[in-house]
Amino acid sequence: MADKLIDNHLGIVNCGNWYRIKKVMRKAKSGEPITVGFLGGSITQGCLSSTPETCYAYLVYEWWKKQFPDTSVTYVNAGIGGTTSQFGVARADSDLLSHHIDFSVVEFSVNDDDNAHFLETYEGLIRHLYSDEGKPALLIVNSVRYDDGCNAQAQHNHIGEVYQIPCVSMKPTIYAKVADGSITNREITQDDLHPNDLGHQMMADVIIHFLELVYANLEHEREQDNDMPAPITQNAYEHSTRWQNNNYDPVTDGFVRDDTPQNDIREIFRKGWTASEKGANITFEVEGSCLAVQYRKSVVQPAPIAKAIVDGDEEHAMILDGNFEETWGDSLHLDTLAEHLPYGKHTVRIELVETHENDKVPFYLVSVIASH
Structure with missing residues (x-):
């Protein structure tokens, strides 16, 4: 099957600091309830998945539930189609942080354009989320267009590197196999943007591979939370x-x-x-x-x-x-x-x-x- 062709490890394009994700995993392992969130556009919302439960976000949520069967895991899907990180930061409090999120995916790489404006809005979003009093763990997810491989990951992952936020990408994983002909785009998407159920499963697999790597190293290292760095843009969108x-x-x-x-x-x-x-x-x-x-x-x-x-x-x-x-x-x-x-x-x-x-x-x- 197409999903067996993917080397999910290639999707880890920035390892980042695992302190906060490990903290959430330890919290769940101890039996404390956790809340996992997903902030993004139509792909996160689940557009073109056949059911809400076959969307990548729900599949990742199910991984948390299966991994920690003795704790309560709450699912918050804050995906809204056709929206960017500029709107994302304006609705982050009401749609995501108000739910007291422990862990959240941030996915805007096919909604934001690859330019300096969205570098700044994305930095504002990441700073706003990361500085929340609940100190949520974040994972940057790069979706991709399956006709030309375009996305804004150069901008987004630059922010990820500066703030030591882990980043996983569908470009060197799923899209790479479309580009080399191993997978046809119509196997995984109807419109070269929104995944079908198989595409959502493959996307979830890339994310879950990273989470399982963190879990496998849960007790190996005790990182410290990183301090908030100085902004690299004019940072006019954090608030x-x-x-x-x-x-x-x-x-x-x-x-x-x-x-x-x-x-x-x-x-x-x-x-x-x-x-x-x-x-x-x-x-x-x-x-x-x-x-x-x-x-x-x-x-x-x-x-x-x-x-x-x-x-x-x-x-x-x-x-x-x-x-x-x-x-x-x-x-x-x-x-x-x-x-x-x-x-x-x-x-x-x-x-x-x-x-x-x-x-x-x-x-x-x-x-x-x-x-x-």
């Missing part, structure tokens, strides 16, 4: 606040709050504001140095178009087009409006600039995110 209608009351003219209850983190178009008339506007005053906006790009068209203005700077207004050119579903789109501004209070004004008589949906503003 991010997501402003929605449950925690902020903006000045509105034509925008209406959406009070539809949110029952799951993947019900992404909630707690925001909608508008349909040209000229409708909404204004926030938020504190930070980096500003972003989240809104719906709709596959049902036409949809309204807005513009976002920071600190009254009309000349550099950003267009927020509510029309989505893809077909896989509505997108929770995140646009960075301004980066590395002087820290302090800034205004964000969003105004509808184009509507149509036959608009199928209103413009949906999900949130404004302020970071520093």
